[in-house]
Amino acid sequence: MLQVDPRDAVFLYVERPVAWQTFLSAYAFVPDGSQAHPADRREIARWISDRARGIAVLRQRLVRVPFDLDHPYWVEDPEHSVEDHLFFHDGSGWQELREWMAQLVQQPMDRSRPLWELHVVTGVRGIPGVGGEATVAVMKFHHSMADGELSTTISRTLFAAGPVTAVRPGGPVAALQIPAPAGLFASAVRACPRKVGELVGGLREFRATRHRLLVEREEGTHTLPVAKRPRTVLNQPLGPDRVFDVAFLPLDEVRDMKAALGEVTVNDLVLTVIAGALRRYLHEIDGPTAGSLAAAVPMSIRRTRASESRNQFLTMAVDLHTATVDPIARARAIHRSVLEERERLSIPAEAVAASCDVVGVIPGWAIRAALRIGYGRPKRRADSIHYVNTLVSSVRSGGADLRLCDATVVAGFGLAPLVGLGGVAHAIGSVGNSLTVNVTADPVQLADIRRYRELLLESFAELRDQICLGNGSPVRLDIGSVASG
Numbered sequence: 001m002l003q004v005d006p007r008d009a010v011f012l013y014v015e016r017p018v019a020w021q022t023f024l025s026a027y028a029f030v031p032d033g034s035q036a037h038p039a040d041r042r043e044i045a046r047w048i049s050d051r052a053r054g055i056a057v058l059r060q061r062l063v064r065v066p067f068d069l070d071h072p073y074w075v076e077d078p079e080h081s082v083e084d085h086l087f088f089h090d091g092s093g094w095q096e097l098r099e100w101m102a103q104l105v106q107q108p109m110d111r112s113r114p115l116w117e118l119h120v121v122t123g124v125r126g127i128p129g130v131g132g133e134a135t136v137a138v139m140k141f142h143h144s145m146a147d148g149e150l151s152t153t154i155s156r157t158l159f160a161a162g163p164v165t166a167v168r169p170g171g172p173v174a175a176l177q178i179p180a181p182a183g184l185f186a187s188a189v190r191a192c193p194r195k196v197g198e199l200v201g202g203l204r205e206f207r208a209t210r211h212r213l214l215v216e217r218e219e220g221t222h223t224l225p226v227a228k229r230p231r232t233v234l235n236q237p238l239g240p241d242r243v244f245d246v247a248f249l250p251l252d253e254v255r256d257m258k259a260a261l262g263e264v265t266v267n268d269l270v271l272t273v274i275a276g277a278l279r280r281y282l283h284e285i286d287g288p289t290a291g292s293l294a295a296a297v298p299m300s301i302r303r304t305r306a307s308e309s310r311n312q313f314l315t316m317a318v319d320l321h322t323a324t325v326d327p328i329a330r331a332r333a334i335h336r337s338v339l340e341e342r343e344r345l346s347i348p349a350e351a352v353a354a355s356c357d358v359v360g361v362i363p364g365w366a367i368r369a370a371l372r373i374g375y376g377r378p379k380r381r382a383d384s385i386h387y388v389n390t391l392v393s394s395v396r397s398g399g400a401d402l403r404l405c406d407a408t409v410v411a412g413f414g415l416a417p418l419v420g421l422g423g424v425a426h427a428i429g430s431v432g433n434s435l436t437v438n439v440t441a442d443p444v445q446l447a448d449i450r451r452y453r454e455l456l457l458e459s460f461a462e463l464r465d466q467i468c469l470g471n472g473s474p475v476r477l478d479i480g481s482v483a484s485g
Helices: 006-014 041-052 094-104 148-158 181-219 251-261 266-286 327-346 349-361 364-376 449-470 479-483
Strands: 022-031 060-063 073-076 086-090 116-124 134-142 228-230 243-250 294-300 313-319 384-386 390-394 407-415 424-431 434-441
Touching: 006 364, 022 094, 022 148, 022 424, 041 086, 041 116, 041 148, 094 116, 094 134, 094 243, 134 148, 134 407, 243 251, 243 407, 243 449, 251 266, 251 327, 251 434, 251 449, 266 294, 266 327, 266 390, 266 424, 266 434, 266 449, 294 327, 313 327, 327 449, 407 424, 407 434, 434 449
Parallel strands: 086 116, 294 390, 390 424
Antiparallel strands: 022 134, 022 407, 060 073, 116 134, 228 384, 243 434, 294 313, 424 434
């Protein structure tokens, strides 16, 4: 058994029927050559099964401690079968696929099995930039099981073109057993005195660290993000439904813009595009926003800090400078904000460790109770929101070398989970020369997602045109071709 890291377990505790903590990563495949035909279901099932057997996390199911007296455990499922996680669907059009995916992300997962699913949708037509029909493989993960980077690693293994070499280590599956609830409960009870002592010590350390950081902030040696942001129509309590759309952008154009502007990254430019779209959308439906919006932007720590967590990231609170009209000035300002947040989160490593230590010794039932009380209290209508207004996550998908039998990947897209008062989430991905801004939203809050996608494209065009004009370069992109579909 492997106990679930507290940072992963939190995703189990915070989810509710209006906000399941699952996300989707989808890949569109087309057969190689004009005369090739899509693989049949048997071939696809064999392809996936051969590769999934060697991925340990896909065989591990969740085992809860009774009453959530302690964090749950990952246990290898003795009844695991890849076929139980594989589902086939007949597809139709691009719009129908998006609507179905928006429903899929809000369907709870079976916790008696490993928390992943693979849905294969055949015969999908009309995906922007993809000619003919495509087979779309939709990976569904629970966030406690994987973050974006780990899920991408898993997907690249499942859709690897090379031969399969990984095999199941150890003894036969039949020898595995799921631990009895009574034993887990007894173990948690015995650990209670030690956990209480660790909690007291952890709280003491956390308070001391927090006090020191507050002193350093007063002295100007440490900064904290802006605590209050304007509350908009996109920052209301979540409902149960979701909508999903994708803005496809040419990655080579974005890279040219980055090179022309200098001292910015591709992610900075995408944040600038999103900021422009948010600014325009809110202005159209609710008038000018008083103040600048901010985005929660996950920052991977896999290569900088040792951790057993499957969610290895810290969250930056990046000012989107939506009050800045000039898109180039906004891009440079966002770049500075990202650098400031990276510096802020890289210095107080002990503060992060102290926070994780505290969370690790708080039992699940206490976290659930606190959240239930918080969600159940009457909400006072405030004009501000804490720290951020939206989520913008970005995961490097790697090259366009993924395969499904005799088909090659031609596009990638997906849905992110919503949480708290964030009615809109953006997930940035890329496959080949296609960069996608994936929008997941509560339809009550983002009432016209099609218009929002159009504004993303218009915001991109405005930024591109300003950069090109400033460098004397011709405008190369026909934005209408990108907006099709």
